[in-house]
Amino acid sequence: MSGKLAGKIAVVTAAGQGIGRACANALIAAGAEVHASDINAETLSTLDSATRTVFDATCEEEVAAAFARLDRIDILVHAVGYVHQGTIEECTPDEWQRSSRITMGSCYTVLRAGLPRMKEAGGSIVTIASVCSSIKGFPRRAAYGAMKAGVIGLTKSVAADYLSAGIRANAICPGTVDSPSLRERVADLAEEFGDMDKAWEFFLSRQPTGRLGRPEEVAALAMYLASEESGFITGQAINIDGGITI
Template sequence: MPRLEGKQIVITAAAQGIGRATAIAFAKEGASVLATDINAEKLTKLSGVAGIITKVLDVTDEKAVRKFADEVDKIDVLFNCAGYVHQGTILECPDEVWDLSFNLNVKSTYLMCKSLLPRMLAQGSGNVINMSSVASSVKGLPRRLAYGASKAAVVGLTKSIAIDFVGQGIRCNCLCPGTVETPSFLERFQELGGTPEAMAGFVSRQPIGRIGTSEEVAALCLYLASDESAYMTGQALVLDGGCSL
């Protein structure tokens, strides 16, 4: 039997990278996936995948998120995958970048959880998966000030939701990946010149000797979304090739 048979799942930032890989993995395991993203053009590439319905959504827009939540009849799993990575120290972080980092990395997760949790509570069950990072309360990484601070907030948000609603059938965990090859990562790589030396710098952070793949993160998401992880809540799961060792 498919591991997610009959589950209704909402994913944010599903048009590319980890979100896209996870949407496909969930659908293959029998889930009905509502894949959302702000990028309508990239989102259309999922339109033909069996088990996936797409919807354009700006997760930083409170009114849009509330309207979206009102349209959701049933939800078993919410995967908050949207995020933004800024490269720079505190001296290289303008106020607007700090605000963007917290709006996209933290507030969007807050809005989605706040809007969809009532539906889960009415059902008596629900499962939230949030996207944090190894660059958070797990480990400090160079030139990741806004990213690390905002992703640490996601860990705290996750644990708070987990303890507040554990007695009402709700589970909440988060992922803390290391460097993963995604379109976002490739953009940062190009910003550093796209050289072999730049790539070697990224790879060297992982003692395992390589960066991760979106499919590897999706596999961990699949475990968290399934009933196999039914005894787990409030945890920050690290998948980082040894970066935090």
């Protein structure tokens, strides 16, 4: 895998931990020049062999300032998201707006800022969506599913609008992936249920494989979509879900 992306300039958002971090590491290992970003300076600081920039991906000014430093972008991996736990009745207007701002708003802001730096030479955009979206409904994921469905829709629109510029855009749709974010949600649910084992079972029960996905598995797919090996793939929502959507 080393050297496959040599000479490519890549931007990865939410690279401080979880799927975003695994994607950054995979692109670095493949030889890309990676510009990694996250809102959390502490988690981002431990990422090696990448240019690290702290910014809020929902803030147009901060994103624009960060991207202005780059002459071009060949690969853009957008992994920012927020998971609200609850039904539509349990999701307050403020929580709905927060979900929209972080998940959908950041996708709009980052892709809109990145595309002008991709149009001259073409490139690949990879967004991290979810099977919990327009693909499948999950219990207590009303806001999250709606926003990830929006990410898929926006990715497909970008794929259609920019194919003539040599830009491909695809959405990766993971199932339940073991990450620091998931473990936080498990802890929150354990408080609600009063039982840690019950909280873990809530997540594991929806995985037909009987295990959680690994960030590195998602990153391997992102790396493939970023490379020229996937040059005939665009506008797709690709499930990597351990059998959820069989």
